[in-house]
Amino acid sequence: MGASQRRPCLTAKLYWEAELTFKHLLIGALLASTIATPAMAQANTDITVVLSEELDLVEPCMATRSNIGRVILQNISETLTELDVRGDKGLMPRLADSWEDKGDGTWQFKLHSGVKFSDGTTFDAADVKHSFDRVFSDQLTCESKRYFADTTLTFTVVDDLTIDVKAEPAQPVLPLLMSLVTMVPSETPMEFVRDPIGTGPYVMTEWTAGQQIVLDRRADYWGAQPEVTKATYLFRSEPAVRAGMVAAGEADIAPQITAEVADNKATDFTYLNSETVYLRVDGQDAPTSDIRIRQALNAAIDREAFIGTVLPAGTELAVAMVPPTTLGWNPDLTPPAYDPELAKKLIAEAKADGVDVSLPIEVVARTENFPNVTEVSEALVQMFNEVGFTATLHMVEVAEHEQYYSKPYPESTGTRLVLAQHDNSRGDPVFSMFFKYDSKGTQSGVNDPKVDEMIAAASAATGDERAALWSELFKYVHDDIVADVLLFHMVGLSRVGERLDFTPTIATNQQLQLAEIGFK
Amino acid sequence: MTKLISQRVIASLLSLLGLLILVFFLSRLTGDPAVLFLPIDATEEMKTQFRALHGLDLPILEQFGRYVWDFVHLDFGESLRKARPAIDVVLEAYAWTLPLAGITMGLVVVAAIVLGSLAAFNVGGFFDRLVSIVSLIGASAPDFWIAIVAIVVFAINLSWLPTSGVGTPWHWVLPIAVLFIRPFGLIVQVVRGSMLTALSAQYVKTARAKGVKNLPIIFVHTLRNAMLPVITVIGDQAAAMLNGAVIVETIFGFPGIGKLMIDSILQRDFNVVLAAIMVTALAIFIMNILIDLAYGLLDPRIRN
Numbered sequence: 001m002g003a004s005q006r007r008p009c010l011t012a013k014l015y016w017e018a019e020l021t022f023k024h025l026l027i028g029a030l031l032a033s034t035i036a037t038p039a040m041a042q043a044n045t046d047i048t049v050v051l052s053e054e055l056d057l058v059e060p061c062m063a064t065r066s067n068i069g070r071v072i073l074q075n076i077s078e079t080l081t082e083l084d085v086r087g088d089k090g091l092m093p094r095l096a097d098s099w100e101d102k103g104d105g106t107w108q109f110k111l112h113s114g115v116k117f118s119d120g121t122t123f124d125a126a127d128v129k130h131s132f133d134r135v136f137s138d139q140l141t142c143e144s145k146r147y148f149a150d151t152t153l154t155f156t157v158v159d160d161l162t163i164d165v166k167a168e169p170a171q172p173v174l175p176l177l178m179s180l181v182t183m184v185p186s187e188t189p190m191e192f193v194r195d196p197i198g199t200g201p202y203v204m205t206e207w208t209a210g211q212q213i214v215l216d217r218r219a220d221y222w223g224a225q226p227e228v229t230k231a232t233y234l235f236r237s238e239p240a241v242r243a244g245m246v247a248a249g250e251a252d253i254a255p256q257i258t259a260e261v262a263d264n265k266a267t268d269f270t271y272l273n274s275e276t277v278y279l280r281v282d283g284q285d286a287p288t289s290d291i292r293i294r295q296a297l298n299a300a301i302d303r304e305a306f307i308g309t310v311l312p313a314g315t316e317l318a319v320a321m322v323p324p325t326t327l328g329w330n331p332d333l334t335p336p337a338y339d340p341e342l343a344k345k346l347i348a349e350a351k352a353d354g355v356d357v358s359l360p361i362e363v364v365a366r367t368e369n370f371p372n373v374t375e376v377s378e379a380l381v382q383m384f385n386e387v388g389f390t391a392t393l394h395m396v397e398v399a400e401h402e403q404y405y406s407k408p409y410p411e412s413t414g415t416r417l418v419l420a421q422h423d424n425s426r427g428d429p430v431f432s433m434f435f436k437y438d439s440k441g442t443q444s445g446v447n448d449p450k451v452d453e454m455i456a457a458a459s460a461a462t463g464d465e466r467a468a469l470w471s472e473l474f475k476y477v478h479d480d481i482v483a484d485v486l487l488f489h490m491v492g493l494s495r496v497g498e499r500l501d502f503t504p505t506i507a508t509n510q511q512l513q514l515a516e517i518g519f520k
Numbered sequence: 521m522t523k524l525i526s527q528r529v530i531a532s533l534l535s536l537l538g539l540l541i542l543v544f545f546l547s548r549l550t551g552d553p554a555v556l557f558l559p560i561d562a563t564e565e566m567k568t569q570f571r572a573l574h575g576l577d578l579p580i581l582e583q584f585g586r587y588v589w590d591f592v593h594l595d596f597g598e599s600l601r602k603a604r605p606a607i608d609v610v611l612e613a614y615a616w617t618l619p620l621a622g623i624t625m626g627l628v629v630v631a632a633i634v635l636g637s638l639a640a641f642n643v644g645g646f647f648d649r650l651v652s653i654v655s656l657i658g659a660s661a662p663d664f665w666i667a668i669v670a671i672v673v674f675a676i677n678l679s680w681l682p683t684s685g686v687g688t689p690w691h692w693v694l695p696i697a698v699l700f701i702r703p704f705g706l707i708v709q710v711v712r713g714s715m716l717t718a719l720s721a722q723y724v725k726t727a728r729a730k731g732v733k734n735l736p737i738i739f740v741h742t743l744r745n746a747m748l749p750v751i752t753v754i755g756d757q758a759a760a761m762l763n764g765a766v767i768v769e770t771i772f773g774f775p776g777i778g779k780l781m782i783d784s785i786l787q788r789d790f791n792v793v794l795a796a797i798m799v800t801a802l803a804i805f806i807m808n809i810l811i812d813l814a815y816g817l818l819d820p821r822i823r824n
Contacts, residue, residue: 054775056601065559141558141570149563192603209602209612210775211686236684236773240668244676244683399551399788406560435561442561 054235060182061142073511077182077198105170125163226515252497259312273492274425279485285415296346298336328470343387359414366401532805553788597791606791617776621761636711658705703757714746
């Protein structure tokens with residue numbers, strides 16, 4: 001067979017069915033696994049997306065997990081509201097046409113009429129209640145439950161298209177939180193499902209574990225019809241292979257490639273990906289309990305030197321735990337300047353005042369946290385030692401990293417600086433600031449009553465006041481108490497085939513809405 | 521021979537039992553699966569609920585007792601991450617690993633025996649040197665590098681083959697080719713060495729003196745006597761392949777048992793880890809018994 005004859009066979013999308021019974025496994029695995037049915041024609045509006053990891057679950061209530069969200073969120077399952085992360089429209093209606101604060105912690109949501117699930121049933125207020133019942137069920141461990149910690153929600157179905165949600169204590173960002181919970185029909189069981197039913201423009205038509213997931217466009221979708229008729233998701237963990245698949249025409253979109261393989265300007269996109277890299281500093285430990293030491297740590301780092309070398313060009317210097325697209329982001333903050341002489345001076349001053357600056361500083365970093373994490377960590381340690389600190393590096397696996405990252409922190413001689421990456425693409429700092437800075441925050445190194453009060457005030461505020469309070473808090477933790485060592489707002493790299501009209505953005509980190517993809 | 525096989529079966533069952541105990545307790549020592557399954561900002565209540573749902577809050581001995589009870593009923597429990605029976609997850613992966621390992625080892629054995637024997641027969645000649653160089657390169661080249669280069673050359677630049685995946689028979693070419701190289705390099709060297717010894721035996725000289733042609737001397741008279749050490753190495757290499765080919769599976773997106781096991785260990789999906797190890801151990805025990813039978817077939821002294 002010549003190459004020209006073989007090529008259509010290689011690129012055709014084949015449907016493949018192997019009987020995975022024990023009998024076949026024992027007597028005919030070899031034969032069964034090489035049976036291929038004839039290729040089916042592929043429309044030029046069908047696309048293939050190659051993701052970095054296979055989905056363990058295709059469960060709507062787990063859609064806030066990024067690898068699941070990229071397939072499910074707003075494609076199969078929709079939410080009541082939707083945050084415009086790509087643009088500046090803020091919180092937008094999706095399955096809810098409008099919402100109103102009725103006071104006393106109660107929000108009323110008016111639902112869109114005429115919406116049908118992919119099983120043909122009509123979407124109504126009872127489905128909203130059931131969707132939340134699943135999230136809070138003790139028979140499931142839904143990820144989105146974490147956004148409602150310490151909040152009790154009571155649902156009152158007013159009529160088919162109206163539902164009241166009472167939050168105790170009052171939750172000013174409840175409409176925003178509604179963008180994190182996907183809607184399922186009332187008949188959905190209290191267990192993880194493998195055939196998700198949603199109101200979205202696509203329905204899952206095939207899931208072959210280990211190989212592919214296929215979504216087909218619904219003809220009866222309630223909204224505008226997207227251009228993409230069918231999406232096939234493949235899974236390859238090696239970035240070079242993902243990039244190569246787009247180059248070879250086997251795939252159209254490959255999110256999360258690395259800078260090393262992103263060598264084609266026509267197809268490779270760089271964009272802020274909502275991840276912020278920072279060193280968590282424990283303000284209770286010596287010597288980092290002294291603000292001059294924390295300032296010295298910040299001044300010791302030549303942040304610019306990392307960009308375009310071990311980190312991709314386009315990486316931005318961080319001045320807050322959240323990316324610039326977040327509510328209340330403070331444009332007046334500037335990253336600490338690289339000033340090793342200042343760092344040495346601050347250390348000397350602290351030492352003169354009795355601070356034991358010789359105490360060891362252990363930088364704890366997680367392997368594979370982001371590309372070149374080892375090189376970044378080694379450079380940080382080197383920079384600390386150049387100004388006079390006694391720093392060492394401890395690279396750990398994800399499970400061990402968690403022991404250092406979350407409370408209770410293990411005892412140490414001296415202190416530990418934990419290199420971590422935090423994701424907030426939700427548009428509001430409430431999803432970050434309590435955990436990272438409140439004295440009760442799980443990953444906080446701060447114990448400052450003023451910070452606690454500011455977080456509480458900003459979390460309870462709404463509108464412009466909320467933005468202003470968050471902005472003040474960003475300044476306080478960055479400039480006044482120097483709570484940590486903020487480093488970089490990271491960028492993502494994705495390869496997009498030239499036939500597509502699609503530009504990846506910060507939103508691509510958590511979801512990949514097929515409706516936003518067009519063709520040239 | 522029957523006695524030998526019986527002893528092997530009993531020893532294998534005891535080994536399985538020991539493996540079960542070892543893997544169960546060692547896997548529990550790696551930490552709490554709730555920490556990895558749930559997001560980092562999950563509440564303590566969510567973690568407690570996860571542990572209760574999966575019986576991870578019970579005393580360790582009670583967990584073990586329940587596991588053994590389920591195990592004797594061929595119930596391996598449910599995957600913590602995939603919410604499906606662990607044995608289904610493992611058997612699906614094995615359905616890919618078995619043919620991959622089977623086809624590759626089949627090709628390796630045929631190629632190594634033929635080329636190794638011919639090299640030994642022409643010892644010191646051009647063909648012998650060529651086979652030796654190729655096999656040494658094969659035995660020492662890193663899989664990862666070969667796989668990436670193969671994709672770049674044959675899939676991206678030449679467009680002859682798909683980059684990865686399992687959709688058609690063409691998808692199998694590169695994974696098999698990459699997997700083939702290392703065991704071929706090793707086994708062909710063993711065949712060559714073993715054949716060199718066998719070819720110097722008196723009965724070969726006698727056969728030559730009687731006018732027997734070269735090919736019958738190699739493949740009829742000598743090969744059988746040279747095969748015992750070769751079978752030992754083949755068994756060793758086949759066992760490695762039954763454990764999965766993690767690098768090849770990872771790069772080529774091949775949904776086999778190796779990557780599943782590594783992922784399950786890293787994610788603390790205990791039930792899948794245990795099921796995968798048990799099924800793999802069973803496969804290796806069966807293969808070892810087949811090798812014992814092969815010994816018996818080749819050497820009457822063992823049979824008796």
